[in-house]
Amino acid sequence: MKKLIICLAVATVAVSCKKIQAGGNKNTLKLEEGVERYSDDVQVGGEAHGHEAAAGHGSEHAEKKSQVSIDLNGVALKGFANGMEDSMIKYLKSGQYASATEDGLKSVWYDFDNVNFKMGSANQLEAGSQEQLDNLAKILKAYPDAKIKIGGYTDKTGDEPKNVKLSQDRANFIKAQLTSLGAGGQIVSAEGYGSQFAKVDAKASDAERASDRKMSVRFTK
Numbered sequence: 001m002k003k004l005i006i007c008l009a010v011a012t013v014a015v016s017c018k019k020i021q022a023g024g025n026k027n028t029l030k031l032e033e034g035v036e037r038y039s040d041d042v043q044v045g046g047e048a049h050g051h052e053a054a055a056g057h058g059s060e061h062a063e064k065k066s067q068v069s070i071d072l073n074g075v076a077l078k079g080f081a082n083g084m085e086d087s088m089i090k091y092l093k094s095g096q097y098a099s100a101t102e103d104g105l106k107s108v109w110y111d112f113d114n115v116n117f118k119m120g121s122a123n124q125l126e127a128g129s130q131e132q133l134d135n136l137a138k139i140l141k142a143y144p145d146a147k148i149k150i151g152g153y154t155d156k157t158g159d160e161p162k163n164v165k166l167s168q169d170r171a172n173f174i175k176a177q178l179t180s181l182g183a184g185g186q187i188v189s190a191e192g193y194g195s196q197f198a199k200v201d202a203k204a205s206d207a208e209r210a211s212d213r214k215m216s217v218r219f220t221k
Contacts, residue, residue: 072139092143122170150175155200155212
């Protein structure tokens with residue numbers, strides 16, 4: 001009888017484990033269908049690229065964040081507290097840019113936190129992305145002496161030449177969009193780095209690799 005009970009218990013545990021494995025990832029983070037979030041190839045996903053600025057944390061948000069009103073010299077912009085717009089405006093208002101050196105500027109990048117490309121595309125943005133590009137153009141025009149560089153990044157998955165091309169094409173697209181908004185004269189360059197500065201292993205989960213897939217800007221001279 002004891003042997004029968006033990007066998008039944010083992011069988012029950014095995015069935016339970018099988019059920020968990022079959023649906024084990026049912027509630028894990030899943031990106032919206034058709035949104036790539038800065039990598040391609042099925043997930044293709046000099047300067048210091050540590051992104052030390054207190055800016056947006058990449059362009060892929062696992063959680064919804066509330067926007068706040070950010071003051072741009074009397075003009076209200078919608079953005080995230082301590083996000084890209086907020087951080088860039090605080091820096092420009094501090095007056096530090098005027099005396100900053102290129103060496104001092106090149107290690108501080110500001111990540112777009114609300115700009116997303118459609119899957120596999122380097123020239124089609126997801127709905128809602130344009131507002132942050134509009135905001136950045138307004139910031140630049142409010143500070144005409146400020147100049148920026150645009151950087152594009154991917155994670156470590158996929159073919160690296162394709163990653164570099166994708167990130168470069170997207171950086172060029174962001175530059176073209178800002179130029180059409182009247183801020184082109186303040187963009188010194190746009191460069192795609194592929195996965196050169198990616199930190200998360202290619203075998204990590206998509207959610208973990210999300211932080212490596214981003215578009216960013218930094219101030220330059």
